[in-house]
Amino acid sequence: MTERLSGRADSTIAAAAGPLRARFQQAQLSFWAQSLGMVILLVVVLATPGFLARPSILSLLTTVSFIGCVAIGMTLITISGNIMSFALGATVGVTAMVFILACNLLGFGAGLLVGLLFGSLLTGLQGLLIGWVRANPIIVSIAALALIYGVTQAFAEKGTIYAELGTVPAAAKGKVAGIPIEFIVFVLAALIAQFILSATRFGRNLLMVGSSFRAAEAVGVSTWRTVTGAYVWAGFFTSLAGVMLAIRYDSANMDYGVAYDYDAIAAVLVGGTAIGGGHGSALRTFVGAMVIAVVQVMLLLRGLRQEWQYLAAGLIVLTVIILQARGSGR
């Protein structure tokens, strides 16, 4: 992957030397294409009967939030130049379990803390291996996936664990001003991640490490700290999803996060974060997650069965990836 990064750097330099006007026009073109796509989507959505009805919007806002939080975490990993993690879905499940266990033992507040800390550390540990010895991120995440499933199976034979009655306060499942708490957490997560990326030194280092590892190292960025940090934050946002799922269902099992990794990376790519790293934003991932969710709900409301949602998500991702490649002129 190092070689690929340096190859990318070469092509960036070559592109910068090309006629500036052509690049500008291309950027404008892709901006207009994106805006046009959004307007068409909006029109089709508003024309779909039942979309603006309250229940369908509320359920949309809740379901998108779980995958959305994982996608925010995945964004940081992708930006750091480490493509994606296959272990985030499993992290959602195991965090939910740890949260329920800690809730039953210590109470809600402490459980929340333990759950979030656990998820952050678990993913941060993978980041440490990836950053410190530059272990291959894909392999580390697949190894973590197998380990997480193996260890949880060893500990929880029955599969599902339940919260004791009354440990999870009813207020945590409610709405604030008519908006589900899950969605508020998702928006806050996107804002925090965006703040980290664009307003802190760590965020700037992260973008630098992602766009050119060697250059970042040469100017004295502590690359392993930056990569580890990205994974710690990714774990934090992912465990938010796990905790929220556990709160919603008063229980936890390993099926909670299944396939979230793929949904999350789909949202990241549709949002326009570069798969090679070094460029992207959490707010764009937010938009990406919303676009996929809106299209899926629309298909459902128009009478297409559930399975068409999967196909639609795949086609959207494929189209966006191909269009991005054309737009960036690579």
Added chain:
Amino acid sequence: MTLWQRLDGPHARPFAVLLACTLLLAAVDGGQGRFLSAATAYSTLQIFATISLVTLGLGLTMMIREFDLSVVGMYGMAGCIAVLMGTQHPWLGLWFALAIGVAAGIVQGFIIVRLNLSSVGLTLGGLLVFVGIAFVLTESRSLPYENLGVALVLNERIESIFSIRSIVAICFFVGAAAIFAWTRLGRDIIAIGSDRRAAMTAGVKVDPLVISIFAFSGLCASLSGVLLSYSLASASPAGLSDVIAPAAAGAILGGVSLAGGSGRPLGIAAGALTLAVLRSGLNAVGAPPFVNDITLGAVLLSVAVLDGPYLARRLIAARQWWRRAEGA
């Protein structure tokens, strides 16, 4: 060259790991005849047949420094297509699924080459589309395969340890190894993985070769998907998706590096066989199923760390720091 260095060399390591795992399991078994039996050999080869072809396809794409994520989706989709098409005529279902696998591989390879795309991104899109198609075709259900005769034939024991499935897989590996040993193709593939620009300068036809490797990867994934679905007499769009971990693990254990330019078909076979031996061996000695997951994860993690390009540098730095701390 000492014996240890020779065993740890890139070509011998997969076989050394395989031998070590086999000896370890035999020692755990302690001569009770649970591990070193024809039944365990048969189940090892059955598991080998299930995972090894996907591993070969994925491993070849890793050799040219690409990564074909879509094998996961192709595996499931091909099984569903074959079961839907092949109730009356099993061969028809097989050929149809294989044709779709090859075509999808060619399309993906073509787009990657023409648009100079990252293969992880594009094949991720491919993966999601294939999974979507599988769900649409099966209407989210698990499909039974009515033609039970086919399942029986595929799993029937030949010479007490083989079956048609495992013989097909072995034939693929023998063929790939022969091509690598006696033609330019293998060297061209390694050259593309080591340095694509240099390979192009040296006259390797890079683009057609990349496309055909993606086509081959699609072929392998769909073939093993079809064989598995036929032999289980069912296909489901969701149930087959846990194939990426063993496939990547097998390729890595087989000496393929994600940085490209290394690996051999027989090494990949040894890697896949190691995983199969571990799974069936642990099963035979009565270990609970999660032990297999934990072993798989631990092995993968160690290989990832040992292959980390900064490991030596970090260890030297740590030793210097330790000495300074001792001196002070």
